[in-house]
Structures are given as C-alpha cells and as structure tokens.
Amino acid sequence: MAAAERQDEAERSSIKEAARARLRRHDVGGRFSGLPLPKASVLLPLMVRGGELCLLLTVRSMQLRSSPGEVCFPGGKSEAEDKDEIDTALREAKEEVGLQPEEVEVICRLVPGIDKRNHLVTPVVGFIEDTFQATPNPDEVSDVFVVPLEYFIKPLNYMTLPYKTSSGHSGRMHCFTYDDHEHKMSFKIWGLTAHFAVFLALVIFGRRPTFEVDYDLDNLISSAVQNFMNLYASIYERKKSNL
Secondary structure: OOHHHHHHHHHHHHHHHHHHHHHHHOOOOOOOOOOOOOEEEEEEEEEEEOOEEEEEEEEEOOOOOOOOOOEEOOEEEOOOOOOOHHHHHHHHHHHHHOOOHHHOEEEEEOOOEEOOOOOEEEEEEEEOOOOOOOOOOOOOEEEEEEEEHHHHOOOOOEEEEEEEOOOOOEEEEEEEEEEEOOOOEEEEEEHHHHHHHHHHHHHHHOOOOOOOOOOOHHHHHHHHHHHHHHHHHHHHHHHHHHO
16 A cells, blocks of 8 residues: 555545544434334434545435435334344435445434424434445435534525424524536535535534524534424424313
8 A cells, every 4th residue: 555545545544534533422312212203214324435525415205205306314114023223224325326235324313304204304323435436226316415513513605594384393404505527416405405405514523603603502412402392392282282
C-alpha cells in the first residue's frame, strides 16, 4: 500500500471513529419500541468519501402510490419476520437498493419520528463502504445519490416551512435543495427525511447550524426526546378523543 493510500485509510478510520463515539452516546436502543403505534424503520447509510462524511439517499419511484418522486432514506414498514427496527431497516435497504445486511456496520438507533400516517419511524445509523454500487429496485426507487452530511447544518439552499399536524402539534419543517453535480440534478430533501438528516448532523458535528432548530443544542438528546414525546402525546390525545 502506497504512503498516500495509508494516509487516506488512516484519515477515513479516524473520521469514522469520531462519528461512532458521538453516535453511541445518542443511541436510544429499543427505548421507544413498546409504543402502541405501527412500526417502520429507515437506514441512514453513512460513508466517508473524499475525506468527509456523506449520506446516501434515494428517490421514490413515480409508480408508488405513497409520496412518489420524493427523496427518502431506504426503509419501510415492519414485517412479522423482523426481530427489531434494525432488521426492518436492513431488509428494506436490501430490497430497495441491493445493500446486503453484512455490508452495513450498524452503529445505533436515534430518537424516532412519527410520519403523516402515524407510523413510529426509527432511524438506524450504519456505515457502508464508499465503493458501494447501488442496484435500485425500479418498482420502489428511481434514483440514488450521496450528500455531504455537513450540508444538513451548513446548506447552500435552505428554507423552513411552518407546519401543524392533524393532531394540532406545530413545528418547523426543514427543506433543503441539493444540487448534485454528478447527476446534474437538484434534489429537494424535506419532511421526516430532512428532520433525521439534520439531527444526525447535529449529533456528529456538535456544531450550531446556520438555521434555527427546535433543539437545546447543549442538551441535544434530552430536548429531542422531549420534542418527540410532545408529538406522541398530541397524537395519543387525539386518538383518545376519537374513541
């Protein structure tokens, strides 16, 4: 191995190790698994490319009934054979982009979100090799692309959208536009996908973003849990009132 390659590999290992340490401190494990909501998981695939951390994202096929053409992470609903949220995320990533479970170094589960159908969505973070070549399932995925993780705290094109859920919970929705020079396309990343990407970037970089976020950055995990529990409580109260 040439000296330059050895240096490159050492830098890659060092970036990964620092990220692993921060991620493990924010691992929620199965803390929210028992909540009485239908379950789903997404995989947040991290890689080191060109000396920086990057995230792999997909574009949903236009043939899908739900959110066609939208950017998301590989993932989907839990199935009976899945042991836990990690199993769901790995199975879905294999089905959607051909990523084999053994090619993923799973690091942690982060604070979940709740999607517009009131599924409990758990983000599972894992490292993959930057040499991974996606083979998208055309029935589910029309495109696969990679974004530097730092873009989600220091974007070039960003707006925020205020929103209110059907249960009355209000907050801000991040909306990023990313110009991908490799694809010569722009991708819009918003909703729960952007929410998870921003939180992941805050965990790993520990820096204040160039835009406002609904977290206490000095107490990131406790404020993220509090935000989630407020959202969950608003949905639970609405369910009770509809009985």
